[in-house]
Structure formats: structure tokens, C-alpha cells
Amino acid sequence: MYCNFLLTGASNDKNRTDIMIKIRGLNKTYNLGSPNALHVLKGIDMNVAAGEFLSIMGASGSGKSTLLNVIGILDNYDTGEYILDGTLVRSLSETRSAELRNRKVGFVFQSFNLISFKNAMENVALPLYYNGVPRRKRNDLAMEYLEKLGLGSHAHHLPNELSGGQKQRVAIARALISRPSIILADEPTGALDTATSREVIEIMREVNRKEGITMLIVTHEGAVARATDRVIYLRDGVIESDKKNEKPVIEF
Amino acid sequence: MFDILGEILETMKRNKMRTFLTGFAVAWGIFMLIVLLGAGQGLQNGVRSNFEGRAINSVTLFPGWTSMPYRGYRADRAIRFDERTVDFVRTNIPEVVNLSAWIMYRPQSIAYGKEYGSWNIEACTPDLFYLDFMVIVKGRFLNEADMRAKRKVIVLGKQAEETLFKGEESLGKYVEADGIAYQVVGVYDRPQSQSFSSSLYIPLTTGNQLYNRGWGIRGIEFTVNGIDSEEQADMLTERIRALMGPYLGFDPKDTSAMYVRNSAKMAAETQKIFGYINMFLWVIGFACVMAGIVGVGNIMLVTVKERTREIGIRKALGATPWSIVRMVIIEAIFITTVAGYIGIIFGLGLTELISRGLSAAGGGGGGNTPAMFQDPTVGLGIVFAVLGLLVTCGVVAGLIPSLRATRIRPIEAMRAD
Ligand SMILES: Nc1ncnc2c1ncn2[C@@H]1O[C@H](COP(=O)(O)OP(=O)(O)OP(=O)(O)O)[C@@H](O)[C@H]1O
Numbered sequence A: 001m002y003c004n005f006l007l008t009g010a011s012n013d014k015n016r017t018d019i020m021i022k023i024r025g026l027n028k029t030y031n032l033g034s035p036n037a038l039h040v041l042k043g044i045d046m047n048v049a050a051g052e053f054l055s056i057m058g059a060s061g062s063g064k065s066t067l068l069n070v071i072g073i074l075d076n077y078d079t080g081e082y083i084l085d086g087t088l089v090r091s092l093s094e095t096r097s098a099e100l101r102n103r104k105v106g107f108v109f110q111s112f113n114l115i116s117f118k119n120a121m122e123n124v125a126l127p128l129y130y131n132g133v134p135r136r137k138r139n140d141l142a143m144e145y146l147e148k149l150g151l152g153s154h155a156h157h158l159p160n161e162l163s164g165g166q167k168q169r170v171a172i173a174r175a176l177i178s179r180p181s182i183i184l185a186d187e188p189t190g191a192l193d194t195a196t197s198r199e200v201i202e203i204m205r206e207v208n209r210k211e212g213i214t215m216l217i218v219t220h221e222g223a224v225a226r227a228t229d230r231v232i233y234l235r236d237g238v239i240e241s242d243k244k245n246e247k248p249v250i251e252f
Numbered sequence B: 001m002f003d004i005l006g007e008i009l010e011t012m013k014r015n016k017m018r019t020f021l022t023g024f025a026v027a028w029g030i031f032m033l034i035v036l037l038g039a040g041q042g043l044q045n046g047v048r049s050n051f052e053g054r055a056i057n058s059v060t061l062f063p064g065w066t067s068m069p070y071r072g073y074r075a076d077r078a079i080r081f082d083e084r085t086v087d088f089v090r091t092n093i094p095e096v097v098n099l100s101a102w103i104m105y106r107p108q109s110i111a112y113g114k115e116y117g118s119w120n121i122e123a124c125t126p127d128l129f130y131l132d133f134m135v136i137v138k139g140r141f142l143n144e145a146d147m148r149a150k151r152k153v154i155v156l157g158k159q160a161e162e163t164l165f166k167g168e169e170s171l172g173k174y175v176e177a178d179g180i181a182y183q184v185v186g187v188y189d190r191p192q193s194q195s196f197s198s199s200l201y202i203p204l205t206t207g208n209q210l211y212n213r214g215w216g217i218r219g220i221e222f223t224v225n226g227i228d229s230e231e232q233a234d235m236l237t238e239r240i241r242a243l244m245g246p247y248l249g250f251d252p253k254d255t256s257a258m259y260v261r262n263s264a265k266m267a268a269e270t271q272k273i274f275g276y277i278n279m280f281l282w283v284i285g286f287a288c289v290m291a292g293i294v295g296v297g298n299i300m301l302v303t304v305k306e307r308t309r310e311i312g313i314r315k316a317l318g319a320t321p322w323s324i325v326r327m328v329i330i331e332a333i334f335i336t337t338v339a340g341y342i343g344i345i346f347g348l349g350l351t352e353l354i355s356r357g358l359s360a361a362g363g364g365g366g367g368n369t370p371a372m373f374q375d376p377t378v379g380l381g382i383v384f385a386v387l388g389l390l391v392t393c394g395v396v397a398g399l400i401p402s403l404r405a406t407r408i409r410p411i412e413a414m415r416a417d
């Protein structure tokens, strides 16, 4: 059903490296310097190769979302080093990090985060607006991506006229449209039932295989983790284990 | 640029209520400003037109009785103006533009055939025409030839003509006053004036010859150039007294010997009052506009708060801080400009409508209702200045909330469910 992923144009990043994410001794403390300071990430070391499909698991409050936000340049870190696709991410200006996010990162969230007054097509086209793509072209591309995800008929629906699974597919199309190096998904199936969860994970798997986009999924669900090639366990801000999953299966 | 506008228009279209409320505040403010300024202008025009249809910068000299002795003359001496006085004034006061002198007679019975009525006969010089804002309906006013030849000619008022001639042709006919026959050379009207247009005019020289009862000329009026302030008007009055005193034989300080009515001074005083009224209206109008601007700022601020999540999402998708600022500011400018424009249209429309209604009801052909309010319109220059002000205020109104918007952190914004 969703097997139509042909590259539309060359990859937008010429200096794409084999190592997508390189993190060394990364520390992050919330409310640094205040009495209720909270040391959330305690010396994280990790590498992610380009094209990997991996998941991060861990108890609630273990720092998964925090780590994902740092990787997605939505949040900064205190000490250590983080290199994203060959670019050192360290005290960047707001403008520069916005550019980096726009070009290299696609986000998928548990709560979808679609703009409520924009229809499906406009939501998908939005990253291209910030990339300076002309309106006509970005709408055409958005339609193309919606069709790939089986939502061509719903292009002009507002988010509140879509089901949870449909909303998440719109969000995935939006994450894909700027042809990022990596897609970060924070509990993408958290708000979905099992059947829809399976659908979404199948799509993400498909995108990873056909487009070679690195896919990092934060999840609570074992079933989601079992569908990925590699699972990192986080516990109290440190990596407890990092295992290859020899036989990934999609079974919900 | 086109794309930016498109994106913002789209956003505004999808949030109609917000856009409407914001715009309404501005449109209302600007509407009130224009209506108030229009009212001020209307009042001013109305009072101006009530200046008895007289030239604004004019000086009138009336002879009186001396109250102080002067160079051997006793007090209580009558001062007399004659034709030489008129020439003296004309040649010695450089500011004089048009000058007229007249002799006013008591109401006289005037007859044509069986018809008769009673009007003042005023003997005057031809320049009175320029001082009194009269309009010649028929024929002509008095001229220099009439003066030189001391012709027995007369210019009738419109009412007098109607009463005497009942629609019959009056030009060239003779009317009789006090046993003297005058040929009608013209008919005048004073459409702007509410005061009597009941005087009939004959040449000064003719009047002097026929009616000289020893009083001489009853008044000399002239318009003056270049008198803009009260101080200048006062100085002119002083200068005239200093000049006329020695010539006519009275002490320049003796105000009862010659009365000087300086309407330039009156005009300057009224001008000052209007200055205050206008300032007052401006202050109120400006307060209205400010209220509109504060309204916009407030709504934009609330909006930004409401849109925290949207802005967070946009940032996560790669919106730079500048693009967020730009979005909010352009939206504010757009709303203030368009709404301001609408307010201007409605404001001008209303003042124009009132103006038309007033002239249809009052002005027209020759209605004599006193117009306290006339032509309440506002100049285009002011309108454009206000529009400029609006755009500036739009920027200010957008700046504060947009700077706030740049500080929104995408993760926190998106967490708010
Ligand atoms: N902005 C913040 N300011 C202060 N503390 C925070 C902030 N965000 C998260 N925390 C705290 O940091 C810790 C880690 O939070 P994080 O959201 O990374 O956990 P998580 O692993 O994603 O948990 P969950 O599975 O419940 O989503 C938690 O104790 C949380 O309360």
C-alpha cells in the first residue's frame, strides 16, 4: 500500500557523512545553578550511523525526550560534544539552529502538532515555506507526499477532521517533505491504537528502507522497539544498554 | 515577499474573528478622529460664513467727537470726513487694498409707479463691492464714471427689485426717492450674508451733492494686506490714529474722536479660539486613535499567547526568529492599514454626507438660515498623515508581541496540549 517511495530529486545534502549522530560525554541539567537543579543527562556517549533505524526506551523521567530534543536542536546541552551529520552543534545562534532543523531534521510527535487552521496539504508544505520554496511547487510536493502516504483524498481536510492515524501520517509526510537527514519521533504511536500503531511503524520502516533516512524513535512500547534494528535503554540519564536487534519484526 | 503576504493572509483568513476584532478597534479610532476633525472644520467654516459676509481683514474708520483739546482746538468738536479724507487715507496707508467710503441716510420711501417701499440709501464709492461680498444679479455696480459725473443712478437690492417691479424688467427704469429720480443700473444680492441686504446704493459724489446735511462721510472702510496677528493689527490701529490725528485735528490718544474698527484683530482673535478648539479636537481624536492602537497591541499580545503552540511548531519546522517577528509585524501592519483605510472611507463618507445634507437643507439658492455648521470636511493631507501614523503604530503594535514570540521555546510551546 505505501510502497511508492521513489526519490524525488537527489538528496539535499552533499556532505552527508556515514556517521549521522556522534555524541561524547553529553550532560544536561535543567535549572542549572538553582536549588531545584535537575541533572537529566549524565554523560551520554552514542553513535548513530546514517540510515539506521533505532529506538530509545526507558522509564518515564529517564531523559528520553530530553535527549531527543537535544539531538533535534530544540534544546541545548551543558557539556560534552554533539555532531549532527558532520556539523558541530554547539552554541549556535537561533537563526542558525532554525536553518539546521529545517534542512536536517524532521519531527514526529505523540500529539501530532499539526497547525489546526491549516489543512493537511498546507501543514505538509509548511517546512518548505521556511526553505524558500515557491508556493505552487511546495503544494504540488505536499500532494505528492500525501498520496504516497495514502492520504491524497484528505489533502483539504483540517486536522480535526482526521483520525489519529491519519494525523500522524500527515505529520510523517511533513517530516519527510524537506528531505531531512534524520527523522526524530517522540512516541509516535503513543496516542494511537494497536492497528494504527502498526500502520505508522510500517510506514516509518518503509521510509527508512526506501529513502535511507535515519530514523530515531523514542517509545514506551516493546512492540515498537522490536520493529527497530537497534534499541538503546536509558536509565536515570545514562545509557544502560545498547543492543542490536538481529531479527526486527513488526507484530502488534 | 509575495509568498510572505500569502502565508499571512491565509492565517488571517482562517482566524476571522481575531482579525475582525483587531481591525475594528483601529477603524473605529480613525473614524472618530476624522469625524471630530470634520466637526471642528465644520464649526469653523460655519462661523466664518457668519462674518456678516464681510472681508475678514478690514479696517473701518468712523468720525466722532473729540474729548480732549488738541493744538488749540477745544474738546467737544465734531470730526468730519470728506472726500479729501478718503484720498488721504488711500495715499498714506500702504496696506490699503480696496477702499470704500459711504454716507448712510435714514430709511427713505422709494417708489416705482404705484409700488413703493422703505429702504436705506447709501452713497458709496465703487470699491464697496469688493468689501461687502455682494453678487451682481443683473446689470452692474457703481463705477468711477458714475462718481465723476455725479450720475443719478442706483443699484437695488434683490428684495427691493421684487417689491417695486414685481418681475418687470428694472434695468434702465427710474425709481423715485424724495422727489429725485434715479436710473436703475444693477441689482445685487448677498447670498452669504444673513444681515440685511436692504440698502440701495448711489454714487458717493451724487449723495454728497444731493443730501449733504453737514455730516460728511459716515465711514471709510478698507481691506488691508499682510496683517496676520493681533499685535500687527494693534500696531496698524495705532499708526492710523497717529496719522489721522494731526490731519483731522485730534489727539491720537483721543479714541472718541475717531472710532477704528479693526476686523483683522477680530479675525485674529477668532482664529486663536479656533486654534484651541482644533487642538482640543485633535487631542480627543488622537486619544481615539491611541485607544485603537493599544487595542491592536493588546489583541496581538493575546494572539501571540494563543498562538504559542503554532509558533512553537513553526519554529520546530525551521522558522527563524526573524521570520516569526516578520509574521506578527506584517500582520499588525496589514490589519491597521486596511482597517484604518476602511475607517477613513467611512469617516470621509459620513462628513461628506453631512456636508451635502447641510447644503441641501440650508445653503442652496438663497436660504437665510444661519449656518453654525458648514462643509465639515477634512483635508486629504491630514488623512494621509493619519494613515502614516497608523502604519507606524501598526509596527509598534506588532513589535512588542513579536519580540515576545521569538522567546517562545518550541518544546515548551508544543507541550501545551
Ligand atoms: N523543561 C524542563 N524543566 C525542568 N525539568 C524538566 C524539563 N523537562 C523535563 N524535565 C524533567 O527532566 C526529567 C526527564 O524528562 P524527560 O521528558 O526527558 O523524560 P522522558 O524519559 O521523556 O519521560 P516520559 O517517558 O514520561 O516522556 C524529568 O524528571 C522531567 O520532570
Ligand SMILES: [Mg+2]
Pocket (backbone or CB within 6 Å): A064, A065, A066
Ligand atoms: Mg518523553
